[in-house]
Amino acid sequence: MIKGEYKVIGVMSGTSLDGIDLAYISFKKDSNWQFKILNAETVSYSENWVKNLKNLTGLPTIELDNIDTDYTQYLAKIINQFIDKHNITNIDAVCSHGHTALHQPALGFTKQIGNLPQLSTLIKQTVICDFRVQDVLFGGQGAPLVPIGDQLLFSNYDWCLNLGGFANISSEVDNNRIAFDICPVNIVLNKYVEKLGLSFDNKGQLARSGTLNVQLYNQLNALAFYDETPPKSLGLEWVEKHVLPLINSFNLSTEDSLHTFVKHIAFQIAKIINQTSKASVLATGGGVFNSYLIEEIEQLTTNQIIIPSNRIIEFKEALIFGFLGVLKLRDENNCLKSVTGAIKDHSSGKIFSFNTSQ
Template identity: 40%
Template sequence: FLLSSFISQEMLQTREYRGLGLMSGSSLDGIDIAFCRFLVRSGQTGQTFPLVVDEWEMPAAETRPFDPSWRRRLRELPAGSARELALAHVEFGQLLAHEVTAFLAAHPVRPSYIASHGHTIFHWPERGATLQIGDGGALAARTGLPVVCDFRSQDVALQGQGAPMAPIAERLLFDGYDLFLNLGGIANISSGLGGEWRAYDVAPANQVLDRLAQQEGKAFDENGRLAASGQLLEPLLAQLDDLPYYRRPFPKSLDNSFSSEEVWPLLAAAPGSWADRSHTYCEHLARQIARSVRELAGQAAARMLVTGGGAFHAFLVDRLRVHCGPVEVIVPEARIVAFKEAALMALAGMLRLEGLPNFLPSVTGAGRASVGGAWYAGSEGAAAIFEPVDDSPEPPRH
């Protein structure tokens, strides 16, 4: 489904989209929901991207926490049976619909579509496979809203990594920065320096930092206090820095098994307190991010926007500022920090509806740009997905 089947872009220059972006990340803290409004118009001939976002806002956003049973279920699902996977796919879609309904009851907003990332269970781009559960059909049926989902599959089929998606949002929504770092369950970095967008996954972030904090009975390391109280374990740092993934060239991406099968065994076997191990992992993560910054920006002064839950980890951000040299590390307002990825999904869904690329081959390594996402009609079919905006000049007054 493409809107271009129904409208002429030349006839309708400016239009407003109201999207609900849903994100379920590998840190398993819950479902991030962001309502975004985009005022867009077609780009001019010769522009690098055929769409301009004139205005955008995120007036409502919320994290709907997972209950312990869903958190456990999602964590164990990669080792489950085909039957368990099939049921979880449908039931997670039903859960998304329940949380969307609760969100809409709490906030006075009217979305015209939903863009849902789903929850990643498997990501094997080298084998042409990626799977995010959360049945879009169930979500559309229960909410009555059109749904865009399954964003990554086509890029992977085109021999891409299917990740990261963030550079599209950064290109269209966040002007004035040279580098973008997302500290979610997995840390990823992107840059448009030199006129070409490059991006990749750096290392596990919150999925490891949270698990370390949980060994001390905490859900997460608030403000990085646990890590700040520890000491550096040099042998552990050397083992972490020597993991083969860090020597691979980009484009590259990580799935959750890297954290559980390669990183966590090193942390679990290390001597020292959990505070020491958390301190050491922060140092490792900051060093790997700084290495990526040098690969993308060299030694030039640059501005890096840092978002994701890890941006609230004061000790980690301090270590980033130490290791990133001339690069200015900027943490924006809390809503952008927490919900940038959900806003990205709303934007990616809008691009899918416009028939425009939401994956860049320079980022993912795919054979070409792709318009990722499957579409499920809402109760009104193709109607009411966008609203035209009258941008014609007013007639002169006499």
């Protein structure tokens, strides 16, 4: 049913494995869409789940299916706890991204675990999920999906930059939204600080203390992906094949590896945002808390890097996946062909309705 106001829970798990982001949001449609984040939190993964989720790409199908079942049950537990903790009673839908296990759109498939129909039964709510699969079937990349939210919720910024497991960006060009993945970020940086027993590089202090390896820096920037034209997207498989072996071949200290890779990230991002001058760049995602990375980007651009409130920084993706679900409920396009390369704009995702008589 088309309504003027919706209350949903957006659920997001990113490739950087920071945890599960949950946001309870109110969306209201007047002349434009308005939103308010009512409650939000991140639930960190246990060591066991971090280990399981790191090693999904090479698993046999039956093992991946088993993890999918376990992860769906785990996700249901986390969502139920969030609902109980915040005494949430008015929910139109729970809109969940799941966790990306496989993403190879060029081969015609993508898989996010945690999107099984039983999620609806376990949390006793309507669930909207599996937002990427239909786009891939339509010949698209299945990513990025956030740009429709950038277009309708954050249109006052020239660029919307997300610094998560990967850096992705979106902008309006000739009345079309364009968006694409730029390069890996936390999915690489976090891997190297793990060697020191850390989960992330606090404010980029370790990277700041390192020195640049010019040869590695140049070889990273020469990777073929960076010369491809959008639409394009990245996955863990690409990182494992092209990035990690290259960095490891240099046998650098952790600090030097981090320093060089941060310089690489900043160069790739600046190359994109410098296509326009005097532009405003909204920066969100966990990478925003890496002060050294933000400084390096600012050194390479005259554009204004705008860092919003912590709630927007941390929960923008959960917010927008909630919004994707609202658009799906209204049967309105939530996936743009100009972004993903699909054959048409479409309303993506699966709806699992919970029957109260179940």
